[in-house]
Amino acid sequence: MVYTKKSPALFIIGVIMLAIWYTAYSGMLAGYIEHLAHGKKYKYGSELTSIPLYFGLVAAVVGLWQWFGTHTKGSLDYYSSSIAGGMFILLIAMLVRWFLAPEIAGVSISMGKVGDTGKYIHKLLGLNYIVIGIVTGLIIVNVFKIPSWAENGVRLSRLGLKTGVILLGTLYSAAELKNLGGLSIVMIGFFVLGSVGMVLWIGARRNIPNSMGGVLSAGMGVCGVSATVAAAPVVQAKSVEIAYTIGTILLWGVGCMFVFPVVGQLLDMSYVQFGAWAGTGILNSAQVAGAALAFQPDGIETLKVAEIFNITRVLILPIIVLWLAVWYVQREGEGAKKINVAEVVFQKFPVFVLGFILLFALSSTGVFAPAQHYKGKYFDNSPAKVKPSKLLTTEKIAVLQAEFDKIQRADRKAAVQRLMDNTKIMSIEDDTQIRGLINAKVMSKKANKILKGAHKAVRHTAAKIKAFRDWITWLFAFGLVGLGMQITLKSMKQAGGQPAVIGGIVGLTKAVLSLVVVMMFIQTTI
């Protein structure tokens, strides 16, 4: 079979990308960009004048070859057939990030802030390019259907997400990974085992078949659809049980992706708190990433926390599948299919996690950043690097002094005191305390802005690390828009029956309990 479609679609996508680049580069879009900026600096100016040029050229050239060339069966044909779909997702992500999301933000700003929250509606609802991108993907697949020339490429979104996670490995320090890893093992261990056990317990009381209990517990407990896909053959789930479980999880996952960021904003959660909560409480791993980026669209601190939780979950998956296999065999006796432990562990092991570990190890050697780098940034406090204009002015010190009593923790008080005394942050330790204070949102917006300025004056992001961050943002945006294109309403509509009832109880319990644990025990920084 020849997979590449002789279609002008890819060429047209290339032309559209080049048109975006040209109109932005030549200044033709200047007026519109000013409108999108809403009185501030437009954030995506440099992206607009570079990314569409590179990808547009590739799409136009390959598109011409696909349209007019001769294609024969083989590996080249198979891989080239995925380019059109991949570029289609990328174009949607570009249009949403650069134009649609800023338009929606503009409408939201014009409507004013919402009641006592002090936030605009788009901030409150997390209506940023990630969420809008996923919704656009959902609309495309459910209203218009994926065009046949794009079908192969849409599957590339999984590769985008996995590559994003691998690259994330460059952004953790050893201390961060140790602290986040420990936290995630405790949280995930407790909530995964708790929810798997709870589903099996409720299922036994409601007399659902073992196969349904098995597949539902994996989905509700570990990582949603991914766990269902892994566990269904092991517990010999019936087709309707699979449909019920996946429908329930997708419905919950998409709902959580919208609800969690709103709750996080309303409770003024820190990045660490929200990442830990989303990573534990949201059933579906794709929606964990979506919610993390919805909560913090222009930074990846929340995503870093949430993805550690996702990785912990996926590492636990083979263990849970084995547990369910043993549980099912014990319950069903002779009727159950025997499983090979080594085969299950080998097949279910997430190979991409090895890539994440490798990049973390490489990053720890300093290969991607200056030798003194830390968390992808390096601290340069020398007089030559801190310009006089970046030092705290008397007025700024007065603002901090006025709010000094709001700070409760002695270590943070001491760090702010040293900042005021020296008009700049003096050590990495002080900077960590100041960042914690900023994330905790204890002080006013004005004071926080001054603290952020002091932080930026001494910390610098290494160029390679900054590049990794940009790539990671794009890979996740690409992956999540593509995953949106794979969530069909037909499968979501199958939510029902006992799985919907049990799933509702367990999902809600997990979300609420994990929120309570996070708010009570997790600090604002790691």
Next chain:
Amino acid sequence: MNAPNSVLLASHGTEGAMAAEQMAIKMCNAQDTGLHHLIVVPTLWQGMTGDDWLNNGSTRNTFRRYLESTLEKEVEEHIARVKQLADGSGLSYTNEIVIGEPDECLLKATEKHKYELVVVGSPRPKGKSGLRSRMMTQPVSRALQTSVLMVPYPHD
């Protein structure tokens, strides 16, 4: 009404459709009546890997093969059951398995061949378990040129 000479039994494995099987056999009480069994595997199954991205290709392929074999087994059981009933009544039984939207497949089948009667099951009542996938939709009821017998849902 005289017994029809050719009947189309359309089903996609729901409980309502199983009730329709019994009725279709009863309707075809004359020897040599042609009973054509249309079995639709709904396209909703194509979206059943949802937004899974954590699994590797091998796990996803295992799942797809498992789901396909489960559906295949269910269809085979379905065919065997109806064939046994049809053979017992001396009917001429044929079947056809298609993948698609149940309503569209039904319309296509009636356009391809003229039947005297189409027998389908009723939609699932609220609270009853089963897939959400309808064979007899509004567009189908408007477009069908054949008499339709909708068999009541089998209440316990």
